Amino acid sequence: MSIAVAVVLLVTAACGNGQSIDRGPLPDGVAIHVDQSRIERKGREVFLRVHNDAGRSITVTSFTLTSPRFATVRWSGTETIGPTFETDLEFDMPRGRCGSALDARLQLTYRMGSGDLRTSTVDVEDPYGNAAYVVDRDCAQETLEKAATVTVGTPTVAARDGGPVLSLPITLAPTGDVAGVRLTGFASTTLFRQAGPTRLDVRLDPGDPPTTVQMSVVPARCDPHALAEDKVGTLFGVEVSGPGLPENASYFLPLTRAQRAALFGFFRDRCGMT
Template structure:
């Protein structure tokens, strides 16, 4: 499948700069120690880390600041990191009296426990002097924890095999049509204790017969390349579900390994052409 090889770990995200002022922490720390001294975070200012549902296809997450101080808060920098992912720095100027979101691209995460982050804020209260405070940003809804768990499953599989996604096709007609996508796991020879454990359903699609579904017998990715075919049909023919969908083309790949919790998975690396083909198939299959 020339030209269709997909890297499993999105390492290219490291060190990326985006329009919101995101930089790799190493660059942002130049001149550290010349700013204001650390001070306690004021009562009423709290931080959380989260990801919006509409951003699930990418790696954009955010620090949400909740302001109950009774004063206007102006943030000019936020350095975010944890034992599970490298630091990233948001810079800009955001002034708010209620709440504000500081977006950043989450770098590939590491396996481990816990999903809260540490945030070092540079900010002002009303027209006061610049202050720096460090606080814990809780992952209150578990979205970052799920993200990091997927990264862990993806990295574990990457140790054992490279993943190749082939060209999509459709077999059958009308309501009997099935979307097929060939997937190959090419063993690296580095590990023999990792297995592919099936594909998960999505809110838009379910696995058709003869698709290796989640919960099936794990297939070790060792020795010769393992070839499977993802076979999908719409889970329901609802035009509103298709029109409003944000996550229906995120197909989970179950990964089985000694260090992973049962049911660990990550999203099959599909490009926009594949996602468009899936949405087009949904519309044709359902006669929309």
Template sequence: MMRALALVCSATLLLGLTACTGELPKLVPLPDGVSLLSDQTRLHRKDREIFVRIHNKSDKALRIEAFTLMSDRIPDVKWTGSEDIPPGTEADLEYDMPKAGCGTGFTPTVRLTYRVGDGERQESDAQADDRYGNISHAMDRDCAETTLEEAAHVEVGDPTIVGKGGDSVLHLPVTMTPTGNRDDVRFGGFGSTVLFNQAEGSPADVDIPLVKDPVRLVMQVTPARCDGHALADDKVGRLFDVKVLGDDVGDNASFYLPLTTPQRVTFFDFYRSHCGLD
């Protein structure tokens, strides 16, 4: 047994890896002037791409080779690659956010593997705070969506247009059928977007238990403004919040109402016809 262990250790040493001492490489402090933060761009609100931004305000170049991001709200994320960051610049290292659990905030620890200039590879732990709260909001959406899925089946019907021209209103039927698995979850209402406002009569601010009978709702919207450029450049105008209330759901937690491509097209067609942009 001792001889076998020695052979394993010898092979490990030949590969240039850690010797069989049972000790991991020691972590070193992050170089002065280097800092991290986490964020998500507005263009990626519909998907799960987020990033760690590394600011290099030191006087030496950095080469990032890997990182492991650790948080109590998502499984560990591992990134590998090669990213050079000259002095006085920054770089964004993107990754897809795993499904997040319920919780509060997002304060991950990032174990960074890097080189300073032509130096040896080294590792440091640093926090990559969600400075602007964008990722925390995305995680709260995961929490809200999972919570509502546990409490009810959501079915979105076909949108219809009621009225004509500037007096028209788009109606979208939504049915929530309780599963019986939870008795603490309530529907809190639909949110407006940069393109559409919730119209009078729409369930925008409610507190409806999802316990027994199906809840049949009609979301009603009108354009928030008539602007052809806003419509042409839109990225998030059809992301309607579904507010969820529950014991383990954060304040103002919501997720985006799932819409099919034909449903989304109908919203755009309605905008054009209501505003006379055809």
């Protein structure tokens, strides 16, 4: 038997056993990227978007996603995407590690039309930086919490020029374990804007004393529909600088249900919705 015939028989046998064939790059017209929906920002659900402009259907049966920034993701199922359509394959992002680029690599198993299973291994882009933001957020939180114990106190409302302002006391007690970490500010949200300083420089080096800062906010808008449909209005960014952190790194201030309820109650009162 010739070598060429033997190779053909082996490939045919593999197809007959339902095994995939490594076919290199994705077919022309199939594009994939990783992203996160805005309404999922408070969680960890992200997705792999598969866009099919190849002229025939593509059926995805599994994928493996790897990156130096998070543990390997494995997905399996059956998703068929017709020509000119796209589908999101959702998964929970593993806890992120500190680092630089996402450098995600995808191994996709699929079939085109009624063809044989095949596998392609490609780099996968994060065009809007949303997947990287999830792991950067993990890194910022881990870095700050290594440097200091963070305690969020009870919200209070007090009158200032222009009307009532809600303040949250945030105490940071350095652990003595890490040097060079700073709390550098707080970010506004879709519902609330910062009414106090947004740029800070709170040192959290070993030997530094505990520091309490006030995050003060007022409604950014008085829109009943915005409040009713809100998903991210109490996700206040805590901005952190330190060794190994990307520029403008931040994570979401951890709030209890009672603290969030106080924020929503203040919003309604200040906007005359009660």
